[in-house]
Each structure stands twice: as structure tokens, then as C-alpha cells.
Amino acid sequence: xxxxxxxxxxAGGANANPEKLLGFAGLSALEIARQGGSVVIGDIDD
Amino acid sequence: xxxxxxxERYVHLDVTSEPDWNAGVKTTISEFGKLDILxxxxxxxxxxxxxxxxxxxxxxxxxxxxxxxxFLGTRTVVGPMKEASGGSIVLxxxxxxxxxxDQANAYAASRARMTHFARSVGVQYGPDxxxxxxxxxxxxxxxxxxxxxx
Numbered sequence: 001x002x003x004x005x006x007x008x009x010x011a012g013g014a015n016a017n018p019e020k021l022l023g024f025a026g027l028s029a030l031e032i033a034r035q036g037g038s039v040v041i042g043d044i045d046d
Numbered sequence: 047x048x049x050x051x052x053x054e055r056y057v058h059l060d061v062t063s064e065p066d067w068n069a070g071v072k073t074t075i076s077e078f079g080k081l082d083i084l085x086x087x088x089x090x091x092x093x094x095x096x097x098x099x100x101x102x103x104x105x106x107x108x109x110x111x112x113x114x115x116x117f118l119g120t121r122t123v124v125g126p127m128k129e130a131s132g133g134s135i136v137l138x139x140x141x142x143x144x145x146x147x148d149q150a151n152a153y154a155a156s157r158a159r160m161t162h163f164a165r166s167v168g169v170q171y172g173p174d175x176x177x178x179x180x181x182x183x184x185x186x187x188x189x190x191x192x193x194x195x196x
Contacts, residue, residue: 007074007082
């Protein structure tokens with residue numbers, strides 16, 4: 001769990017749904033969370 | 047992500063807005079107690095534009111989203127990262143920071159600025175144990191580039 005206990009703020013990641021096409025932000029958010037981190041996703045695209 | 051049991055929150059964040067950055071960092075710390083990592087991946091394309099076809103408003107918008115965004119984001123997180131005795135800032139740049147093409151001048155210039163900003167800020171905050179890196183991806187199929195793939 002590489003990101004265990006780590007907290008990330010990710011700008012530009014409206015979409016972190018693994019069932020959709022992901023950008024760098026969304027995929028980063030998903031991987032950090034899957035590896036034990038906590039993620040806050042920020043985007044203008046609510 | 048939350049339905050998968052993953053630890054995630056969402057905030058509205060216009061990267062050109064200092065109040066939005068302040069609110070995003072405040073939410074992060076109030077929800078999770080600290081902030082270790084910033085990933086700045088917001089961007090705006092100017093595909094197909096040349097210097098003579100780029101409207102001034104478009105140039106300013108690309109610079110605002112990419113460069114004002116990286117500046118405000120970095121400025122907002124370095125305080126909490128110092129308090130946490132370190133952190134990592136990752137700026138998603140582009141191969142266009144290095145590669146010259148016959149179009150997308152605003153995009154390329156904004157990404158080159160981002161890459162050098164990462165170098166200089168990395169030197170500045172290295173003593174505080176804050177790493178700053180830029181990543182320069184090549185063509186990758188994402189929602190951002192999908193229209194160009196057809």
C-alpha cells in the first residue's frame with residue numbers, strides 16, 4: 001500500500017469512475033485511493 | 047470511488063480562483079487532517095491554433111488555467127506541507143513543453159512554463175522537504191485528447 005496514510009488534493013479530476021475513460025487526474029486519484037491514500041478531487045466540472 | 051470503499055471527497059475547484067484553492071485545501075485538511083500531495087492536472091487545449099489564429103482571450107485563458115492555476119495551487123499548499131514537514135507537488139505538463147510543433151503555441155508555451163516553474167520551486171522548497179516535479183506525458187488517450195483521436 002504505497003500511499004497508505006497519505007492525503008492528496010488532485011486538481012482537474014472530475015471523473016474518477018473506473019468504468020469511464022480516465023484522465024491523468026482521475027487515474028491518479030483512483031490509484032492513490034486503491035493504494036491506501038485519501039483523495040480530495042477538485043474540478044470546475046461539477 | 048466511495049461506493050468501492052475508497053477514501054475520497056469532491057470539491058468545486060476553479061484553478062484560477064484563489065478562494066477555491068483556499069477552500070479546497072481547507073476541506074482536505076478538515077476531512078483528512080493534513081495534505082501530503084498536490085497533483086495539478088487541470089488543462090485546456092488549443093488544438094489547431096496557430097499564432098495568427100489564436101484569439102487573445104484564448105491565449106489568456108490557456109495561461110490562466112495552466113500557469114495561474116499552478117501558481118495558486120502551489121502557493122496554497124506549501125504552507126500546510128511545511129507544517130507537515132514535507133510533501134510532494136506534481137505538475138502534469140506535456141511533451142509539448144519540449145517538442146516544437148506548427149500549432150498549439152499557447153498550450154506548448156504554458157507547459158514549458160510549468161516545467162521550469164517546477165524546477166525553480168523545487169529548488170526553493172527543497173530545504174523544507176517538499177519535492178516538486180513536472181511530468182511530461184506524450185500522446186495518451188484520455189477524455190482531454192479523445193477528440194483528437196477521432
